[in-house]
Amino acid sequence: MDGLVDSLMEELNCQVAFTIPIFGGIDVLESVAVTWIIMGIMMVATLILVHGLKVRKIGTKQAVLESGFTFIWNFFEELLGKEGTDYIPYLITVVLYIGIANMIGLLGFKSPTKDLNVTISLAVMSIILVEVAGIRKKGVKGWIKSFAEPIPIIAPINVLELFIRPLSLCMRLFGNVLGAVVVMALIKYLVPLVAPLPFSFYFDIFDGVIQAYVFVFLTSLYIKEAIE
């Protein structure tokens, strides 16, 4: 029983991976280190995929890349409308990052979204983007007036929603990843042989991709609502 509690506590806490020896030692947590690894993977994949693009007589790799990109672009353009296409690169980057971050448990790393700091920063970035989109479209006065729509009585609720939305975004992502980690730790403690495999498929792959999709879908809904 104590072994179970110990393994749970070890999974929940974030450990310091290494210490940068300048300015009196900056602690680098393992979520930051794994984020750097994800950035490296995405950058290397990007450089490999866009190497040698041609205008005519394109190869198979470029055809697959173009069809995938067009599919995702049309999907987001349907959500955001014609004027929201400025924000699509950010949304695609976030969905790729959260998807890879949730699935990196399969490679043996600790997932960075298990740390509350990472999910809070993602949610804050998204909300700042939504408000900036509203200000760019309507100007500062129009944005302040839009708090009073459709009826001026619900203006306090609109202001409150400004804080509730990032909170719900971050807690949804964090809670799902934390639940997955706790259940996987319990299963690995009780039945370490074969049972973790199908559960790991469900939690890491299916749940991780769906949570990334929901995060980005909600952010794009908020952007659409702020732009129109």
Place this chain on the structure above:
Amino acid sequence: MTGLIAIGAAVAVITGIGAGLGIGMATSKAVDAIARQPEADGKITKALLLGCALAEATAIYGFVIGLLIILFLK
């Protein structure tokens, strides 16, 4: 004190009932809609997945609160 902590955590997780009922009802309506018009099942599935993920969120909030109660109250 540990008894009260345990009862508090148990009450926090009761929010799971709401998620189970909501997602069950949503899935039943989605299955009805697909049976009524099978060509639209792509859009129906997309809407169903989104609705389920959003409804799950309230149960997850209860779980996180239960976990915080267990870990941070002495």
